[in-house]
Amino acid sequence: MLRELLLAVMMCSGACAQGSAPDETAKRAATASPPTCDGALKQGGLVICHAAPGETMTVAGVRQVVDDTGTAQFGIRTNAPSVIGWSAASGAFGDLAIAARDDEFRTIKGFDCDKVDARSPEQKAHAAKSWQIKQEAFARLNPGPGALGGFIKPADAPASSPFGPTRKYIGVSKVTGEPCESTSVHQGYDMAAPIGTPVVAPAGGKVILADPDLYYEGGAVFLDHGHGLTSVFMHLSDVDVAAGDVVKRGDVLAKTGNSGRTTGPHLHWAVKWRNAASADRGGDFYIDPALLLDLPVSEPE
DSSP: OHHHHHHHHHHHHHHIIIIISOOHHHHHHHHSOOOEEEEEOBTTOEEEEEOOTTOEEEETTEEEEOOTTSEEEEEOOTTOOSEEEEEETTSOEEEEEOBOOOOOEEEEEEEEGGGTSOOSHHHHHHHHHHHHHHHHHHTOOOOOOTTTTOOOOSSSSOEEEOSOOEEEEEEEOTTTOOEEEEEEEOOSEEEOOOTTOEEEOSSOEEEEEEEEEETTTEEEEEEEEETTEEEEEEEEEEEOOOTTOEEOTTOEEEEEBOOSSOSSSBEEEEEEEOOTTOTTSTTOEEEOHHHHHTSOOSSOO
């Protein structure tokens, strides 16, 4: 019996040395569950695809590689079609039904134009410098679980303005005396918070920008959660973190205020999804923070 066992080992040694052992990636793929995609399936929401690490997933034409969390996460544009497709490099595919938005259109008259656009040379210079600071911050992508740990509201305050409405502003500039008219989409989730209300991290992440005086945003903090998801907090009175800080969900970041281009004290919370496949950041867009609050927690912090 011992002789037969030794003979079998000797016969295997040559074949095994030539690479007959299964590839580790293939082994993981064989034992993983089939790829699936779910999430906040509404215009302005987020698709979360689940697959073996290393798998390539494509949603609505955007490709990502699944990381060590076993997910790839894709923002959904506010004008996305009612059905978007997903596929995996391994061959799995499917369609996702996307619920439509019903955002209102509002006209706001008697507005101070300087609350909307930079008018004077000093304002324009401040706005240009702020734009450069923001672009440099958004150029950096950091690892993290993204939406897997769940999101909480960043302030203990009621919602005052949702994500999505289109606003037409008509007014006069107090600086130049000239009339103005502009139209924009509200790309954040506003909370009616009095000045000094603590602002906490809705999910863990790395601070990529902390500035007390951006032109439009005023005091601002940008928090990168990973998977391209970045929370932006505006109009702050105090900034209590610095770029490079790593925080957990619930950690204090700042205090609410009335700084920047705003008409009254409140917290503006926006979430930008940054497409890692877009080198020039042309594929980035804002999604609805309120939809993230309804996502289940699949990876506790």
